[in-house]
Amino acid sequence: MIIAPERSRRPLGLASTKPHSRHDVERDDCPFCEGREDQSPPEVLAYREPGSATNGPGWSLRVVPNKYPAVGDYEFATTGKDLFFQSLPAFGRHEVVVECPFHEANPAQFSLARIASIFRAYRDRMLDLAADPWVAYVSAFKNVGAEAGASLAHSHSQLIALPLVPEAVQEDWDNAQRYDSEHGHCVYCAMLERELREGVRIVLESPGFVVLAPYASRFAYELWVLPRTHESCFESLTDEAALDLATLLKPLLGKLDAVLSAPAYNWYVRTGPLRSGRPPGFHWHLQLFPRTTRVAGFEWATGCFINAVPPERAASELRSARIEAAMSLAVDHG
Amino acid sequence: MIIAPERSRRPLGLASTKPHSRHDVERDDCPFCEGREDQSPPEVLAYREPGSATNGPGWSLRVVPNKYPAVGDYEFATTGKDLFFQSLPAFGRHEVVVECPFHEANPAQFSLARIASIFRAYRDRMLDLAADPWVAYVSAFKNVGAEAGASLAHSHSQLIALPLVPEAVQEDWDNAQRYDSEHGHCVYCAMLERELREGVRIVLESPGFVVLAPYASRFAYELWVLPRTHESCFESLTDEAALDLATLLKPLLGKLDAVLSAPAYNWYVRTGPLRSGRPPGFHWHLQLFPRTTRVAGFEWATGCFINAVPPERAASELRSARIEAAMSLAVDHG
Numbered sequence: 055m056i057i058a059p060e061r062s063r064r065p066l067g068l069a070s071t072k073p074h075s076r077h078d079v080e081r082d083d084c085p086f087c088e089g090r091e092d093q094s095p096p097e098v099l100a101y102r103e104p105g106s107a108t109n110g111p112g113w114s115l116r117v118v119p120n121k122y123p124a125v126g127d128y129e130f131a132t133t134g135k136d137l138f139f140q141s142l143p144a145f146g147r148h149e150v151v152v153e154c155p156f157h158e159a160n161p162a163q164f165s166l167a168r169i170a171s172i173f174r175a176y177r178d179r180m181l182d183l184a185a186d187p188w189v190a191y192v193s194a195f196k197n198v199g200a201e202a203g204a205s206l207a208h209s210h211s212q213l214i215a216l217p218l219v220p221e222a223v224q225e226d227w228d229n230a231q232r233y234d235s236e237h238g239h240c241v242y243c244a245m246l247e248r249e250l251r252e253g254v255r256i257v258l259e260s261p262g263f264v265v266l267a268p269y270a271s272r273f274a275y276e277l278w279v280l281p282r283t284h285e286s287c288f289e290s291l292t293d294e295a296a297l298d299l300a301t302l303l304k305p306l307l308g309k310l311d312a313v314l315s316a317p318a319y320n321w322y323v324r325t326g327p328l329r330s331g332r333p334p335g336f337h338w339h340l341q342l343f344p345r346t347t348r349v350a351g352f353e354w355a356t357g358c359f360i361n362a363v364p365p366e367r368a369a370s371e372l373r374s375a376r377i378e379a380a381m382s383l384a385v386d387h388g
Numbered sequence: 389m390i391i392a393p394e395r396s397r398r399p400l401g402l403a404s405t406k407p408h409s410r411h412d413v414e415r416d417d418c419p420f421c422e423g424r425e426d427q428s429p430p431e432v433l434a435y436r437e438p439g440s441a442t443n444g445p446g447w448s449l450r451v452v453p454n455k456y457p458a459v460g461d462y463e464f465a466t467t468g469k470d471l472f473f474q475s476l477p478a479f480g481r482h483e484v485v486v487e488c489p490f491h492e493a494n495p496a497q498f499s500l501a502r503i504a505s506i507f508r509a510y511r512d513r514m515l516d517l518a519a520d521p522w523v524a525y526v527s528a529f530k531n532v533g534a535e536a537g538a539s540l541a542h543s544h545s546q547l548i549a550l551p552l553v554p555e556a557v558q559e560d561w562d563n564a565q566r567y568d569s570e571h572g573h574c575v576y577c578a579m580l581e582r583e584l585r586e587g588v589r590i591v592l593e594s595p596g597f598v599v600l601a602p603y604a605s606r607f608a609y610e611l612w613v614l615p616r617t618h619e620s621c622f623e624s625l626t627d628e629a630a631l632d633l634a635t636l637l638k639p640l641l642g643k644l645d646a647v648l649s650a651p652a653y654n655w656y657v658r659t660g661p662l663r664s665g666r667p668p669g670f671h672w673h674l675q676l677f678p679r680t681t682r683v684a685g686f687e688w689a690t691g692c693f694i695n696a697v698p699p700e701r702a703a704s705e706l707r708s709a710r711i712e713a714a715m716s717l718a719v720d721h722g
Contacts, residue, residue: 124686124694138578138579138582138603139603139604141604193686193689193690194689195684195685195686195688195689196685197684197685200682201682202682202684202685203681203682203683203684203685204684212685212686214686214690216690216692220689220690220691220692221690221691221692222689222690222691222692223690223691225691244472245472248472269472269473270473270475320684320685320688321685322685322686322688322689323689324689341688341689343688347537348534348535348536348537349537349683350529350531350536350537350538350654351529351530351531351536351537351546351654351655351656352458352527352529352546352548352656354529354654354656354675354677355527355528355529355554355556355656355657355658355675356527356548356550356554356555356556356557357554357555357556357557357559358550358554358555358556360458
């Protein structure tokens with residue numbers, strides 16, 4: 055990873071990045087809005103008004119299978135077991151978390167209770183999917199804005215359940231376990247203690263969580279949200295912790311919108327494999343990064359990222375950012 | 389890597405990807421056009437008319453230091469040697485290959501000689517940079533279109549010289565050496581032989597090179613261009629081989645433009661470390677991929693890519709694509 059502040063001055067640098075329109079799909083055609091439940095496959099989870107009918111209106115949050123799944127029940131043509139050409143059927147589950155019944159693209163506008171419900175839904179689905187013995191890992195992630203890969207504006211997250219632990223997760227896990235066996239404690243706990251002492255990369259804190267711009271960030275304004283106490287796996291999240299996380303995330307998203315003019319961004323939960331209990335070393339956290347620049351040839355060529363904004367500067371800008379009055383006063387229309 | 393053809397039908401799938409405008413920078417302001425040599429740092433290489441003055445007009449191709457370098461001479465603030473916070477000064481060289489004196493954004497419009505000169509320039513600069521003992525690796529890459537990270541439309545490539553072998557290259561190299569020590573031959577040579585026998589993923593062939601859509605491609609329409617004979621390092625490229633490569637690349641780029649409506653794309657040379665001689669196993673090649681979809685939360689969360697176009701389909705479409713008449717008749721305005 056290369057930190058290159060000089061780069062932010064180039065013609066297509068950060069300054070000239072156009073804010074992403076988050077309203078590119080018409081409200082009238084949105085399949086996620088309340089009343090159009092028939093446009094999605096039947097729900098697998100919903101937080102509903104007591105007495106409201108399954109797959110009808112009256113919900114606050116709803117999880118449905120993805121209509122265009124990346125993984126599924128189907129078997130894909132394979133060339134068999136082979137030294138060069140190895141494949142597995144793309145088994146899995148691909149679900150969508152529709153986060154609100156009304157047409158809102160910006161989760162910074164949500165109430166704290168609604169933001170908390172997103173994380174409760176991740177947890178509830180992970181626990182349910184974990185009952186299927188073939189499920190080894192569930193990835194929970196969110197794309198905000200077309201630049202970040204979202205195909206619909208209506209605020210939503212996605213869950214993908216996989217029959218194997220993905221490469222990037224396994225690598226993090228192996229590294230964390232190696233550190234733990236050498237030092238006798240969690241590398242994330244140690245890093246967090248050190249970051250809190252130094253302070254320069256800390257953005258926000260709540261009773262249970264800390265937001266920081268990680269040292270040697272890959273992306274400009276990359277942010278990590280870590281639980282203060284050691285928790286290996288996300289699915290152990292309590293309702294209280296989900297609300298605490300929301301209390302931190304709402305102002306964080308407001309600050310990001312203020313500093314970067316409502317950028318497109320991604321977040322995802324980095325957590326240990328399901329049913330791994332509390333493996334030594336691993337410490338779940340949320341990784342979030344705005345899409346301020348495009349990953350280009352050099353990054354793909356080398357695996358080395360060029361970041362024009364040192365994390366110390368990103369943290370300082372976000373700490374001092376004032377959330378727009380309209381945003382802080384916003385009430386959830388739900 | 390997940391091959392998910394179903395995904396190409398979703399709202400923001402391939403079909404609705406807008407062709408990228410390659411002319412978003414005005415010709416009148418372009419710092420790369422002939423006559424504006426004073427807008428770049430002094431040239432480090434130029435193919436020029438005999439008798440024309442250095443840093444003046446009369447060139448056909450020109451390499452200059454990047455005005456906004458990702459790496460350079462300067463020392464970056466470090467936090468010292470530390471278990472958590474390790475850093476190196478961002479030493480290196482960052483150069484730009486200006487591929488033509490006239491304002492052309494699309495390299496498919498270039499003459500064969502001009503396309504060949506791009507690869508001769510990569511080679512000449514690698515050999516020159518290799519004389520500096522601190523240079524361990526030179527990455528040569530090209531971003532076409534803003535979606536692919538290009539900040540200027542005028543056709544250009546970039547070279548970044550690094551004091552270490554980047555992670556992605558080292559990993560490929562380690563894997564290739566491991567295969568070679570187990571099987572006694574190069575994994576790329578074996579893969580190429582197998583692909584030529586099966587044929588389904590082959591796109592184009594020339595006397596010296598083969599273009600194929602690699603098995604389990606990460607990206608839709610990802611393409612690899614491999615030399616038929618075993619060559620570890622790109623810098624051994626002869627002038628004849630550069631011209632042969634151009635003979636293959638020009639129709640390939642024309643076909644890509646025809647199938648994907650002039651997409652943004654990246655290419656880069658994957659080659660062994662400098663001065664590594666002919667290490668067993670490694671086999672340089674060009675990797676090229678159009679930016680048809682955006683890398684989203686799931687890919688960053690897991691390191692696993694979702695590709696909606698099986699490589700067999702991509703190869704078949706490209707094989708049968710007819711290059712537009714305007715394109716095949718184009719003569720280089722240089």
